[in-house]
Amino acid sequence: MDHAADAYRTDLMTITRFVLNEQSKHPESRGDFSILLSHIVLGCKFVCSAVNKAGLAKLIGLAGETNVQGEEQKKLDVLSNEVFVKALISSGRTCILVSEEDEEATFVEASKRGRYAVVFDPLDGSSNIDCGVSIGTIFGIYMVKHTNEPTLDDVLQPGKNMLAAGYCMYGSSCTLVLSTGTGVNGFTLDPSLGEFILTHPDIKIPNKGKIYSVNEGNAKNWDGPTTKFVEKCKFPKDGSSSKSLRYIGSMVADVHRTLLYGGVFLYPADRKSPSGKLRVLYEVFPMSFLMEQAGGQAFTGKQRALDLIPKKIHERSPIFLGSHDDVEEIKALYAAEDKE
Ligand SMILES: O=P(O)(O)OC[C@H]1O[C@](O)(COP(=O)(O)O)[C@@H](O)[C@@H]1O
Ligand SMILES: [Mg+2]
Numbered sequence: 001m002d003h004a005a006d007a008y009r010t011d012l013m014t015i016t017r018f019v020l021n022e023q024s025k026h027p028e029s030r031g032d033f034s035i036l037l038s039h040i041v042l043g044c045k046f047v048c049s050a051v052n053k054a055g056l057a058k059l060i061g062l063a064g065e066t067n068v069q070g071e072e073q074k075k076l077d078v079l080s081n082e083v084f085v086k087a088l089i090s091s092g093r094t095c096i097l098v099s100e101e102d103e104e105a106t107f108v109e110a111s112k113r114g115r116y117a118v119v120f121d122p123l124d125g126s127s128n129i130d131c132g133v134s135i136g137t138i139f140g141i142y143m144v145k146h147t148n149e150p151t152l153d154d155v156l157q158p159g160k161n162m163l164a165a166g167y168c169m170y171g172s173s174c175t176l177v178l179s180t181g182t183g184v185n186g187f188t189l190d191p192s193l194g195e196f197i198l199t200h201p202d203i204k205i206p207n208k209g210k211i212y213s214v215n216e217g218n219a220k221n222w223d224g225p226t227t228k229f230v231e232k233c234k235f236p237k238d239g240s241s242s243k244s245l246r247y248i249g250s251m252v253a254d255v256h257r258t259l260l261y262g263g264v265f266l267y268p269a270d271r272k273s274p275s276g277k278l279r280v281l282y283e284v285f286p287m288s289f290l291m292e293q294a295g296g297q298a299f300t301g302k303q304r305a306l307d308l309i310p311k312k313i314h315e316r317s318p319i320f321l322g323s324h325d326d327v328e329e330i331k332a333l334y335a336a337e338d339k340e
């Protein structure tokens, strides 16, 4: 840390201060949510540190590689899952966890139980790990009605019932984006301080963007509206400029860019995957929640994404999310198809 840098101010808005400020607006609050969040933040710092060393795995014996002693190490996604499961249970504030990595939901034992259910994708974009491209963690938080008897119905709820959602992107910097239902804020990890600092206050997505983001390799299997929309992005007939295609293949990174620059991210249904690829509870819902809180929209091809009621914890859904006007165009194409 550069102690000489007087630019470095101790009045910075750290995520801890931010959450405590929010808490003070609710005098009735018991601080449970702040404690839960501090455990999620710690989990993100752990995973960030492991991701930063991923390229050295062979040398120093880290995730997914055989180390110099010939011992098999845990894969980064398995490790990340363990980090978050431990962090969440030890918070004492959770009663149900749903992770992409675990087939079944985890019901927290009574002595460690709290009021919240957390759904999460501990490491999203895992196909990008080995080439050092941005990956992330996605999470959503529900409040449980009957803490004494939590059931799967407590998490099989529409996304609009989430209290909070966010993601942490392990990219060229480590960025945590969070909404507690009153807008969206972004925090960047200062590695020398070990603190997330508020760097992107009150994020608002532009109403219309110049970028579309989709895996075009699936184009031959798309439905009519998706095909028409992408065609319009490339060859607009109204005299406007074409949109640029950007696709990383990590939802966190593709959505983060969409949130900051505007445009649209789509993972549509196709003939091979009629429900699309992305998971409702811990991919589609948290990102849709953030998009709406930032002034954008999220649509499944049939309805507002946050109105969906999942029937299974690992259910999938097509998703179109991003700038308000771009998603509006997609909605119009689906509505026109319904009339045909
Ligand atoms: O390779 P595809 O089919 O374009 O899929 C990319 C999508 O798959 C994902 O990697 C799925 O997430 P996981 O890595 O958590 O399984 C998303 O991050 C991304 O948007
Ligand atoms: Mg994922």
Ligand SMILES: [Mg+2]
Pocket (backbone or CB within 6 Å): 077, 100, 121, 122, 123, 124, 125, 126
């Ligand atoms: Mg994953």
